Amino acid sequence: MSRKLQIAEGETSRTACARAMLRTGVDEKTDELLPVSVLAERVGWTVDLVSGMVGALTAEHWNAADVDVLASGEDAGGRKLPSNAWMALRRLGWTVAALEGVKVNDRIVRMAQEQAGRTLRSAKWRADLTAGVLAAWPADPAKRTVGEWDAVRDAVPGGQHLPSNEHDRMPVDVFEVESAPKAARMLLLSACDGQQAAIERGDEPGRALLRLQLPTRPDPASYRDWTWVACPITLPPTIPAGAVLHLPTLRIHQGKVRADLAYTHVVPKTQRTGHTVALGADWGLNTLLSAGAARLHHDGRITVLGAGGMFRADGVLAKQHRLRRESE
Known part of the structure; x- marks a missing residue:
């Protein structure tokens, strides 16, 4: 092929x-x-071998220093790390092996390193977010002022998109309050x-x-x-x-x-101009999300494509209210 x-x-x-x-x-x-x-049994055996190595490798490097090194994109010599997670981990010398007495080839180890590397890279955002919250921790964590929320956003990369709903006691560090995540059972x-x-x-x-x-x-x-x-x-x-x-x-x-x-x-290829079909979406209070498509014709007419669609949470909310009433 x-x-x-x-x-x-x-x-x-x-x-x-x-x-x-x-x-x-x-x-x-x-x-x-x-x-x-x-x-499924034989694939499951392979998954068990890989996930065991993923868990060990993730737990070994579940700390702020190693996550920062991996997220920096450079090794100790200043060279750019490869985009593939397993190659980046090998450049850093982060290796893992199967249990004693178990024989696996190098590609099985690659899958474990790729999965562990992706997990460690994804932890960088949570680490930076927690560091920003700690750097701007207010006197009254249950009620932040607008200025205190602005301080949090300034301390977090991309924090301008952070909603104002973080309040709790101050954690020491994200890697201390969160244990190493469990390895997903899959083969990459x-x-x-x-x-x-x-x-x-x-x-x-x-x-x-x-x-x-x-x-x-x-x-x-x-x-x-x-x-x-x-x-x-x-x-x-x-x-x-x-x-x-x-x-x-x-x-x-x-x-x-x-x-x-x-x-x-x-x-x-996507063009900047010349489009004849558009999708419109709108948030609402009664209807969480409504969307519909329209077409522009050569004579300037605009017609609707279909009846559109919407997302309503009535069923979920009804269940929530029923459970609340039962608990009361």
């Missing part, structure tokens, strides 16, 4: 994601057909290469084949305990026929293997 898109003038590429399901697989070593339960195959996983389109339209190495036991002791498994995928209709497929993220949900399948496809 070609990994390059043919982009013409006036076009550009866009990457999106769609959900698919792995319903079966074939063990290429034994030619055994794996039902969904066995496939995007951090791998062909030695661990590969995906290509099938012979039939709307079909693809995902090949990946999975363990044959929960505690693989050698590389012989890993085999290649071929999993056919039925592509969602939202994926164009000419889109380039990327390695998905796998998750276990209710005993089934779900795949968040990323793909890149060709779309028209």
Whole structure:
């Protein structure tokens, strides 16, 4: 399958994601057909190996100094860190290994480093927000003045968008009040290469084949305990026929293997002028959000596309009021 898109003038590429399901697989070593339960079990063993390393690596670097280093984008020598989280962690020398007696290849470690790196990078905003709140902590934390809120916003990067609803006792540090987050049970195959996983389109339209190495036991002791498994995928209709497929993220949900399948496809370039369709949205008190589309015709007429849409929280609010009355 070609990994390059043919982009013409006036076009550009866009990457999106769609959900698919792995319903079966074939063990290429034994030619055994794996039902969904066995496939989910073997994927689950891999998830357990990865999430265990993710938890250990995240906990080891769950502190302000390491998060600041990773978020700075530079290593100790002043070189720019790679954009891929697993490569950035390796540049910094942050490594992790499987449990003693368990054998995994380097790509399994990559997935763990990628997931841990993304988690640590995302913690930077919470750390800066907490530092800004601490720097401008008021005398009466239950009732901030306008000036005190302005001081908080000035102390937080991007704090001009901070709403005025932070009030509580002063924490010591975000990394002391928050323990290291739990590792999500998933496989970021995007951090791998062909030695661990590969995906290509099938012979039939709307079909693809995902090949990946999975363990044959929960505690693989050698590389012989890993085999290649071929999993056919039925592509969602939202994926164009000419889109380039990327390695998905796998998750276990209710005993089934779900795949968040990323793909890149060709779309028209966005123009500053010349649009004939517009979307309008409005916030309201009775209706939280209302939206509708309109089209501008060549003769200057504007017509509505469909009946529009709205979000109403009546059902949720009714349940909230009912629970409040019952508790009273």
